[in-house]
Amino acid sequence: MKKLVAAAALLGMMAFNPIVGKAALGDHTLKQGMTSKDVQQLQTVLKKKGYFTYKKTTTYYGTYTKSAVKKFQKAKKLKADGVAGKSTFKALGVKTAVKSTSYSSSGLISTAKRYMGVPYRWGGTTPKGFDCSGYINYVFDKSAGIDLPRTVSGIYLKGTSVSTPKAGDVVFFQTYKHGASHAGIYIGDHKFIHSSSSKGVSIASMQNPYWAPKFLGAKKI
Incomplete structure (x- = not known):
């Protein structure tokens, strides 16, 4: 009986004093108007x-x-x-960290498709024009509030490798140079959405004879 009472008391304390995780400086973008x-x-x-x-x-x-x-x-x-x-x-000199987190894959993909047809622009990071990493950065920030590295190689160093991509994962390709040099967001059914230098934001097949041999791997962010 005493153990039950003690357990109930402990649960009560936890209810009124929840444990809150702390994020390190640099994990989130800070701007005017914020208080923390x-x-x-x-x-x-x-x-x-x-x-x-x-x-x-x-x-x-x-x-x-x-x-x-x-x-x-x-x-x-x-x-x-x-x-x-x-x-x-x-x-x-502040080290930032991108951690794997839960987010809605359907919401992410919905946001990604919203920019279908936006033209490709080298160094582009806005709906006026995206390069491949600028597009992924924008979609993850807009949909999930996740701040990813600016380059494809930087994004490739983050997240968790998966053997089989699922909707919302980032898929990487080795194109014009050794290592990850192009990336897109996997949307299922062997397809991914990306900012292509020839078509802008568009959907391509993982089984396409151009992309299939260049596939490098997939990661869950």
Whole structure:
């Protein structure tokens, strides 16, 4: 009976004091208007480097923080938009991590198909034009809030390898150079959606005589 009472008490404590996992600085993009401890950590790093000059750090990403980030980005010749994303954290020396997470494969694919017909553009990362990795980055961020590395080779280093791809997994190909150089999102039925240099965002078959011999592997992000 005493054990039952103790167990009930423990469950009660857990209900009122849930265990919350903590993400490391750099795991999420930070921008103006956000409030979190990550913002304060960002300010501290910028302060040590001489860019954040406000008298004290806070958890709010306001105009002072945005201004400090922009100054740092300009100094490092990055896109000076005042948003602390992957490239900014990397320049700051903050290691970022992309972890396998659960997301809706149907939602991801639905988002991916929304941009069918968008033209290919080298270095493109927006619906005005995508290259293959820019497209995958955009879809994962838009659909699942996942910030992936910018290049195909970088994305290939992340996630978990799978022997047989499932809908929502990323499939990789070795095309013009050794290693992963092209990628798309597997949508099932031996097909994947990608930004092709010849057709833009389109669907192709894994069994296509061009793609089949170039298939390198698949990963679940």
